[in-house]
Amino acid sequence: MTTSNYATERETTEGRVFTVTGGDWDDVVSGVDPINEGRIVVNMGPQHPSTHGVLRLVLELEGETVREVRSVIGYLHTGIEKNLEYRNWVQGSTFVTRMDYLSPIFNETAYSLAVEKLLGITDDVTERANTIRVLMMELNRISSHLVWVATTGMELGAISIMLYGFREREYILEIFELITGLRMNHAYVRPGGVAQDVPDEAIVKIREFLKVMPKRLKEYEDLLSGQPIWLERTQNVAVLDVTGCLALGVTGPVLRSAGLAWDLRKTMPYCGYETYEFDVPTHADGDVWGRYLVRMAEIRESLKIIEQALDRLKPGPVMVADKKIAWPAQLAIGVDGMGNSLEHVAKIMGQSMESLIHHFKLVTEGFRVPPGQVYVGIESPRGELGVHAVSDGGTRPYRVHYREPSFVNLQALPAMAEGGLIADVIAGGASLDPVMGGCDR
Amino acid sequence: MTDSKPTSGGVPVPVTPAGATSGAPAEFPPSSPAGRGMFGNQGTGDTSGFGGLVRPRQPIEDSPRPYGGYFDEVRDALEEAYPAFGEAIEHVVVDRDELTLHIRPERIAEVCQVMRDDPALRFELCSSVSGVDYLGADARRLHVVYQLTSMTYRRRVRLEVAVTAEDPHVPSVTSVYPTADWQEREAYDMFGVVFDGHPALTRILMPDDWEGHPQRKDYPLGGVPVEYKGAEIPPPDKRRSYQ
DSSP states (O other): OOOTTTEEEEEETTEEEEEEOOTTHHHHHHTOOHHHHOEEEEEEOSSOTTSSSSOEEEEEEETTEEEEEEEEOOTTOOOHHHHHTTSOTTTHHHHHTTSSTTOHHHHHHHHHHHHHHHHTOGGGSOHHHHHHHHHHHHHHHHHHHHHHHHHHHHHTTOHHHHHHHHHHHHHHHHHHHHHHSOSSOOOOEETTEESSOOOHHHHHHHHHHHHHHHHHHHHHHHHHTTOHHHHHHHTTOSOOOHHHHHHTTOOTHHHHHTTOOOOHHHHSOOTTGGGSOOOOOOOSSOSHHHHHHHHHHHHHHHHHHHHHHHHTOOSOOSBOSOTTTSOSSOEEEETTEEEEOHHHHHIIIIIOHHHHHHHHIIIIIOOOOOSEEEEEEEEETTEEEEEEEEEOSSSSOSEEEEEOHHHHHGGGHHHHHTTSBHHHHHHHHHHHOOOHHHHHO | OTTOOOSSOSSOOOOOOOBTTTTOOOOSOTHHHHHBOSSSOOSSSOOSSGGGOBOOOOOOOOOOSOOOTTHHHHHHHHHHHOTTHHHHEEEEEEETTEEEEEEOGGGHHHHHHHHHHOTTTOOOEEEEEEEEEOTTTOSSOEEEEEEEEETTTTEEEEEEEEEOSSSOEEEOOTTTOTTHHHHHHHHHHHHOOEEETOTTOOOSSSOTTOOSOTTSTTSOSSOSOEEETTEEEOOGGGSOOOO
8 A cells, every 4th residue: 555655654543644755755865975976966845935836846966056957846736637628618717717826817818719719709709808808818917927026036035025016916816806706716708708897996996006006116126126136146047048948948028038029919919919009028138137127027018008908998798699609697796796697597587488498508518619629829927828629519628738838938947057056946947937736737 | 449447547447326326327438428428327317318319520631722821831831841741741631720730650750850940831839739539539549739830930830640549659859849848748647648759758747656647538537436425426427417
């Protein structure tokens, strides 16, 4: 039953007790003689404040110099892709939103775009729904970048920025709560549109946010940009050039900080991004400092996009007109929280048998999606977030695969960190902005 | 096909659940009912007649030319740059505005090399590598799908190879696209596709000592009935539900 490496067992009066210990650590160090060989192996994580969740790094050190980095992932694998195959297409939104928990709106949008492409209804998605998606995505991009600057600052010794970053993120989460009902795991963007319309109070709150945020950004930069410790810890640290990025598949701010202005919102637009005016910030050096500057500039660009999106938010439907796909009822807030609107319940329970049948069929069985496969890529805060969705013609996904930027980008850590100092492993890893929930799915 | 259960494994073969589903045998792996019937409970309980439905699966067919868009250019450029085109390319499919090239498995690394290096193609980025298990629909059931992106021309193309579960060998493309390293490990982990020439083909998401390949269609989800107030709740694929 047990191997002694992982769990020793002993009998007690309460029954058998297992002591689970740290895996294969003894095996890893047994081959190394730290005194004579001059190299030591250090295990960092999977529970370490600087590894962004449950990432484990096995570092081989010569003094303070890192000779080899091996990343061990999978600690947060929850089988979301497998689970998707057992629920209908609409229920998929609820699963994918939990992958990369710092950018749930992007997970949902990528999934919805893929399902819409399979259904062939990409052009039927209403203008208001697309505008809301853009609005939500850009808010989410800001909140994700804020968490990045907050945690990276903390890991490199700038504790104050952590408090400020999370404070503003909290503001965005409140906006999300107002719009979707939840701070995280929204399942708000659904195939065909969005779950419900944006309330007016939320617009007011977003406008306030737009007013406040530029000043706050200035505060962050006052805290960090001129600070000698921050500069020392980031400049010329963990450099990766464009060639390295492309070979290792690294996209997003890390690629742009190396100088290539590759942003899917510009190069392969979706959700109407081609109609918005914004710039793609880049930097030439490809170091942690450049990634910091690019992310801060991206927050400003996102504010510009949000402002444009608010201006063009015209009244209209937020779901496709096709009643065979659209959720049968708009959601509304009731005394016990969010649910089907009272009029809808009154209609299906009291007036229309057909409506009841339709509601029942759509909710229990779901809609059918014609067989085929598609790939959709969008620009998440971490890079290209791709969805490969396959349908066999049924009411459930046959296969959904997420090309997670956290997963792909993390491969670049050895290239950034080997040969450098051990402290720069932290800076390099943080600058990739990996989210293990997305990486392991 | 329908009886192929994991014979060994990290997950035990589920026993017939008692209680909640009134003893439905639920012998069929999840992919099978996707093509048959409506409710997933074969053999009993279903008096609606829908249980006899069979959904045919379309074979892969070549699309007629012209494909439209940049697809013709990509195909012609590859045909010109790669002498073994006729032998290596099995099908060219254009569907939903996406181009898919079905490649003979042993040729995939060569084709990727040409796709990356030819000046008329320039697919510099391998966006994604993923597996799909077409159990029951294709004799070569395990497919590996590569999404290539050309940043120069802003194009995408999909390469697809198919192998059998008995001989699941595909040449690794890591020498062409180093980014495929972890993604091939994931495909190996989840589907059991063996990438020959990969520098360190080990499991990546599942524990090292895991047995079986979880994303295969004949691998059950869950598999451990959970007891709740005396009744056994079967895993999701054994419950009665629309397919």
